[in-house]
Amino acid sequence: MSRPAEPDPRGQVDDLVARARAGEARAVGRLISWVEDATPASPVFSQRLRAVMAALAPHVGHAHVVGLTGAPGVGKSTSTSALVRELRGRGRRVAVLAIDPSSPFSGGALLGDRIRMGDHALDSGVFIRSMASRGHLGGLSWTTPQAVRVLDAAGFDVVVIETVGVGQSEVEIAGLADTTVVLLAPGMGDGIQAAKAGILEIGDVYVVNKADRDGADHVRRDLRSMMALADRPPEAWKPPILKTVAQTGEGLAEVADVLDRHHRRLTASGELVRRRARRARDEIEAIALDDLRRSWGRVGTVEALDGLADRVAAGDLDPYAAADQLLALAPKPPGGGPA
Numbered sequence: 362m363s364r365p366a367e368p369d370p371r372g373q374v375d376d377l378v379a380r381a382r383a384g385e386a387r388a389v390g391r392l393i394s395w396v397e398d399a400t401p402a403s404p405v406f407s408q409r410l411r412a413v414m415a416a417l418a419p420h421v422g423h424a425h426v427v428g429l430t431g432a433p434g435v436g437k438s439t440s441t442s443a444l445v446r447e448l449r450g451r452g453r454r455v456a457v458l459a460i461d462p463s464s465p466f467s468g469g470a471l472l473g474d475r476i477r478m479g480d481h482a483l484d485s486g487v488f489i490r491s492m493a494s495r496g497h498l499g500g501l502s503w504t505t506p507q508a509v510r511v512l513d514a515a516g517f518d519v520v521v522i523e524t525v526g527v528g529q530s531e532v533e534i535a536g537l538a539d540t541t542v543v544l545l546a547p548g549m550g551d552g553i554q555a556a557k558a559g560i561l562e563i564g565d566v567y568v569v570n571k572a573d574r575d576g577a578d579h580v581r582r583d584l585r586s587m588m589a590l591a592d593r594p595p596e597a598w599k600p601p602i603l604k605t606v607a608q609t610g611e612g613l614a615e616v617a618d619v620l621d622r623h624h625r626r627l628t629a630s631g632e633l634v635r636r637r638a639r640r641a642r643d644e645i646e647a648i649a650l651d652d653l654r655r656s657w658g659r660v661g662t663v664e665a666l667d668g669l670a671d672r673v674a675a676g677d678l679d680p681y682a683a684a685d686q687l688l689a690l691a692p693k694p695p696g697g698g699p700a
């Protein structure tokens with residue numbers, strides 16, 4: 362990865378975006394690297410990111426963003442690979458972002474994923490990228506939505522975000538995706554575990570994988586009875602519970618069908634637009650708060666915050682008045698719009 366001394370001129374960004382849109386995988390990969398590089402507070406990289414995002418903006422909104430989550434070992438990577446094969450058979454261009462929220466490094470699991478994904482290595486209609494989450498804001502890095510933007514603008518019909526369901530990451534992925542697929546498997550904690558993890562609220566589609574093993578029907582029954590307790594308006598989407606054997610691809614055609622059906626439903630009801638606006642809202646907020654925090658660093662507000670904290674702790678000042686003082690220290694945002 363090259364580290365330029367100054368931001369790339371706008372022309373270079375436009376050229377790269379044009380090449381990405383023409384289907385050049387290297388250009389897509391480069392843009393995602395730029396997105397990742399921008400995470401540490403660096404004015405040079407973040408200025409470049411701004412230029413990239415401005416160039417992409419007119420081209421986003423086409424891709425169906427599918428989040429796929431589930432406990433470690435349920436078969437997410439195997440399922441993703443099988444789903445990619447199914448969607449390719451239907452002529453779709455598919456991108457996969459495999460996010461590892463558990464560590465800032467790409468570990469052994471991701472290496473294993475790469476081998477499994479190797480099936481698609483020579484297919485230009487498939488783009489696969491592993492991203493280590495830096496846990497910048499919450500479990501999933503906020504670079505994820507930016508990477509999705511790159512893939513969307515590059516013309517992929519489906520973008521699959523695959524992440525292991527630990528902690529908050531599955532809730533966050535549901536916030537990023539148009540359609541959230543929750544994967545389960547027999548012998549992995551089953552339904553009770555599911556209820557605990559709060560996955561009953563996030564799934565648009567449930568898939569019981571490893572249906573070749575004993576207990577898959579039991580998991581499905583458990584899930585179905587728990588979902589029956591949920592309060593849903595009669596016209597609401599009822600999350601289907603499918604069964605698959607990801608290793609052989611069995612059941613993946615049904616998964617692809619249901620994904621299409623959900624996408625059509627979201628589009629027709631206007632929910633797609635609402636979900637995307639909600640997502641954009643979160644993104645704007647994250648970027649603005651991040652900028653604010655960084656600007657505090659620049660004007661020495663961290664020291665001021667320490668001082669204010671001491672005074673609040675001593676009962677000398679109330680936290681609201683302290684927050685007002687802190688905000689008053691932040692420099693005003695540039696008035697001229699994006700650079």
Ligand SMILES: Nc1nc2c(ncn2[C@@H]2O[C@H](COP(=O)(O)OP(=O)(O)OP(=O)(O)O)[C@@H](O)[C@H]2O)c(=O)[nH]1
Pocket residue numbers: 431432433434435436437438439440470525570571572573574605606607608609
């Ligand atoms: N019997 C059976 N095994 C499967 C099936 N799908 C996946 N597996 C196996 O289950 C293991 C885990 O599969 P992965 O696809 O790596 O699961 P994962 O959810 O991506 O795992 P992590 O990335 O570690 O969270 C592998 O040994 C797979 O070969 C299936 O349908 N049936």
Ligand SMILES: [Mg+2]
Pocket residue numbers: 437438439470474
């Ligand atoms: Mg995996």
